Amino acid sequence: MNTLSLKNGLEKFGIFMLTFFFSTLALAQEATKNPxxxxxxxxxxxxxxxxxYSNPxxxxxxxxxxxxxxxxxARGNGKRD
Structure with a gap:
């Protein structure tokens, strides 16, 4: 039971770190000066x-x-025997 909670905790921490990393990376894309x-x-x-052929x-x-x-x-001749 203890290893399962440790694994869940490490998984949550890993997801938190990835989220933090990607959000920091996204914010770093903003220019600090006017282009x-x-x-x-x-x-x-x-x-x-x-x-x-270019005319619609x-x-x-x-x-x-x-x-x-x-x-x-598809209609055919319409006569059915």
């Missing part, structure tokens, strides 16, 4: 031609076509 936010961004405009309208129309085609094939 430098001066960022220069330069952009260049390039003209590109859009491909047909074609994907929606193609998806509807596939759904209708599957519905027609």
């Amino acid at each position: 430098d936010l001066n960022v220069n961004v330069t952009t260049t405009k390039t003209t590109t031609t859009e491909q047909w 309208l074609y994907w929606v129309i193609g998806g509807l076509f596939v759904i209708v085609l599957i519905a027609i094939i």
Whole structure:
């Protein structure tokens, strides 16, 4: 009985130490000074031609076509003998 309580106590202490270590590690990630936010961004405009497959309208129309085609094939001719 004594070894079981000792094992439980050591397990709780180990969990406490891991929790303490990870919380200290997480708090250490904060910067102590203000970060430098001066960022220069330069952009260049390039003209590109859009491909047909990058337009979402074609994907929606193609998806509807596939759904209708599957519905027609699954329906069959409707005559059952």
